Amino acid sequence: MHEDELRRQIAELVADHAERATPPPIAEIRRWGRRRRARLAGVTAVVVLALLAGAVGVDRLTSRPTPLAPAPTTTAPPTTRPVPAGPVARVPAGGFEVPLPAGWTARKVEGLPGQEIPNLIELVPRRAMSLNAAIVLQTQMLAPWQHPGLPPGEEPGGVANREGLGFYTLDDRGSPLGRGRRPDGRPYVWRTRKLPDEVGEYAIAWPYHCRADRPCPPGNRWRVLVVHAGRSDDPAVRQKLRKVAQRVVDTVRPITNGLRGGDPTQLDPALPPERAQATAVPVPPPTGPRP
Amino acid sequence: MHGDDDFGDFYQASYPRLVGQLTVLTGNLEDAEDAVQEAFARASTRWVRLRAYDAPEAWVRRVALNLATSGLRRTRRQLAALARMRTATAEPPRSTDRLAIEAGLRRLPPRHGQVLVLYYGADLPVEEVARQLRVPPGTVKSRLARARAALGAYLEEGQEEPGHARG
Numbered sequence: 001m002h003e004d005e006l007r008r009q010i011a012e013l014v015a016d017h018a019e020r021a022t023p024p025p026i027a028e029i030r031r032w033g034r035r036r037r038a039r040l041a042g043v044t045a046v047v048v049l050a051l052l053a054g055a056v057g058v059d060r061l062t063s064r065p066t067p068l069a070p071a072p073t074t075t076a077p078p079t080t081r082p083v084p085a086g087p088v089a090r091v092p093a094g095g096f097e098v099p100l101p102a103g104w105t106a107r108k109v110e111g112l113p114g115q116e117i118p119n120l121i122e123l124v125p126r127r128a129m130s131l132n133a134a135i136v137l138q139t140q141m142l143a144p145w146q147h148p149g150l151p152p153g154e155e156p157g158g159v160a161n162r163e164g165l166g167f168y169t170l171d172d173r174g175s176p177l178g179r180g181r182r183p184d185g186r187p188y189v190w191r192t193r194k195l196p197d198e199v200g201e202y203a204i205a206w207p208y209h210c211r212a213d214r215p216c217p218p219g220n221r222w223r224v225l226v227v228h229a230g231r232s233d234d235p236a237v238r239q240k241l242r243k244v245a246q247r248v249v250d251t252v253r254p255i256t257n258g259l260r261g262g263d264p265t266q267l268d269p270a271l272p273p274e275r276a277q278a279t280a281v282p283v284p285p286p287t288g289p290r291p
Numbered sequence: 292m293h294g295d296d297d298f299g300d301f302y303q304a305s306y307p308r309l310v311g312q313l314t315v316l317t318g319n320l321e322d323a324e325d326a327v328q329e330a331f332a333r334a335s336t337r338w339v340r341l342r343a344y345d346a347p348e349a350w351v352r353r354v355a356l357n358l359a360t361s362g363l364r365r366t367r368r369q370l371a372a373l374a375r376m377r378t379a380t381a382e383p384p385r386s387t388d389r390l391a392i393e394a395g396l397r398r399l400p401p402r403h404g405q406v407l408v409l410y411y412g413a414d415l416p417v418e419e420v421a422r423q424l425r426v427p428p429g430t431v432k433s434r435l436a437r438a439r440a441a442l443g444a445y446l447e448e449g450q451e452e453p454g455h456a457r458g
Contacts, residue, residue, distance in 0.1 A: 006439070009392050010315065010411040016389075018311030020320055021327075026299050029328060033335035 042171040045201070045228065052109055052122055052134055093266050094119035094139040095206060095258025096225055099251050101244050103127065104135075119268050123248065133230050133237060135245050137252065139270040140168035142203050142224040146177060148187035149205035149221070168226065170201055182250050188224075190249075199229035199241045202249050208268055209260050217271040225252060298338045302331055305348045308413075309355055316408045317359050318397040330355035352413070353423055360401045395445040403438035406431055 089106035090097040100106055104123050108116045120138040144150060146169060170177060175192040182188065188204040204227070208220035229245035232238050257264040306327060313323035330351045334341055341347040396404050402424075409420045410431075417435075421428040 003439070006392070006442075007411045007414075009389055010396075010407060011414065013315050013389055013393055014308075014311040014408070014412040016311070017314035017320060017323070018307040021307040021310035021314075021324065023303065023306040024328065026302050029302065029331045030335045032328070033332035036329075036332055037336050 037167075038169050038171050041167075041169040044168075045171075048138075049134075049136065049228065049231065052136060089121055089123070090255065091119060091121050091137070092256045092263075093268055094121075094137070094225070094270070095208065095254055095256050095262070095268060096137065096139070097253050097255050098123070098137060098248055099253075101247055104244070117269075119270050123244075133232055133241060135230050135241065135248060136226075136228040137248070138226050138228075139206060139268050140203070140224055140226050141219045141222045141270055141272075142226075143167040143169040144222050146170055146189060146203070147205065147222050147224065148179060148189045148203065149207065167222070168203075168224075170203055188249060197231045197233050197238070199231065199238050199245065201229065202227040202245065204249060204252070206254065206258055208257050208271060209262060209264050211264050217267060219271050223268065223270060227252070297342050298335060301342075301347060305351060306331065309348070309352055312352070312408050312412050313355055313359050315393065315396060315412055316356070316401070316404050318393065322359060323355075326355040326358040327351070329358055349419070349423055352409075356405060356423070360405070391446055392442070395442045398445060399438055399441055403434055403441065406434045407438050407442070410435055 086102075087100045088097050089100060098106070098121070100123065103126050105126055107122050107124055109120055109122055117138070120136065123135040123137070125133055144167070170189065170191050177189045177191055179187065179189050182204065186205055188202050190200055190202040192200045203224040206223050206225040208217065208223045210216035210220065227245055227249050230241045232241060254262070256262045256266060257268060309327045309330075310320070310323050313326055314320050317323050317326070333354055334347065334351050341350055344350060396407060399407070405424060406420055409415050409423060410417065415423070417428050417431050421431045424431065426434075
């Protein structure tokens with residue numbers, strides 16, 4: 001067949017089929033896109049948890065020593081609350097430190113072989129409650145419309161609309177997002193379980209603080225500290241996990257780049273890389289009553 | 292909002308065209324619509340970035356092609372079994388030449404079908420086809436040549452055995 005004839009035939013085929021195409025309403029496409037994004041975030045969380053569970057299992061099987069030595073509290077910068085005595089796990093890149101609940105230990109986690117995830121830590125009970133009983137803390141950039149620090153009625157504009165930013169979302173299909181405040185006034189959102197063995201997930205406003213002499217990373221305003229409360233088939237274990245997770249939410253403290261005037265030299269990998277053109281975005285104050 | 296209007300216009304204008312191209316490739320309108328709708332759903336959440344592109348349609352087409360091709364890979368294994376059970380669907384009458392070409396396109400490896408559909412069906416130049424498929428232009432040209440040869444051989448075979456290709 002001659003090339004021109006082939007071109008004509010294929011073009012007519014395309015046109016034939018195009019005539020039969022019936023586009024669904026655009027609102028449906030948009031809804032589908034939003035759901036897909038939320039689903040992806042959920043799947044990512046599940047995969048991370050599965051990897052963590054695998055790491056815990058392997059670690060226990062091989063009886064390796066706990067790689068993370070809790071840092072003494074004396075190295076912690078001043079906070080607004082009294083520092084409880086006891087071991088503390090520090091995560092400088094994530095800008096947080098967490099006093100370890102009694103009977104729990106902390107473990108750094110590897111992403112790629114040999115590479116720790118610098119803004120993530122998992123807490124595991126010294127005596128195994130169940131395979132997935134780990135509580136995971138990691139900084140993320142939360143979707144602005146879910147962010148606990150977004151004042152009511154404010155449109156998430158500015159950096160939220162910058163291109164190339166991937167947001168973490170709490171999958172709120174299992175329950176509507178709940179809202180709360182820590183004893184120090186810092187707001188958080190949470191959801192209850194979506195899967196039958198899930199306990200829930202918290203996201204605490206954890207803005208990244210920049211140095212005055214350098215541009216802020218895009219998305220710093222939307223940084224949160226996600227506390228994933230683990231999973232268990234056993235309702236009693238789930239109840240215990242929830243209690244511990246709530247305690248962690250109340251007691252985890254900002255350090256380094258999580259503090260105004262702290263040490264922000266270490267860029268949190270949850271945030272996009274620093275770019276010269278990045279605009280500094282004012283951080284909303286985390287205090288004050290929420291209507 | 293202006294951005295939303297943009298996306299709506301873009302969607303309405305591009306959807307039929309992309310479905311047409313993908314249907315030729317997959318041989319199935321439903322599969323093509325699935326892939327294109329999924330690609331537009333992904334585009335809707337990235338529209339702020341995509342609208343700045345010279346040709347956002349190229350991005351959507353690329354995603355849809357990937358989805359359709361991976362779908363093809365998954366489903367080709369099932370096609371033989373399904374073909375025995377498949378009921379005939381109502382389709383508009385087409386010329387026997389076009390039916391033969393469509394059947395021939397489906398028999399080609401996906402990478403060959405893609406270049407034919409993009410080059411002839413979407414009327415893209417070789418360089419643009421190369422960009423879409425992320426291969427060098429030389430690869431596109433060689434695939435085009437092989438695809439034309441394979442399609443030509445298939446059509447000749449059909450002319451010799453009409454019942455085989457056009458039945």
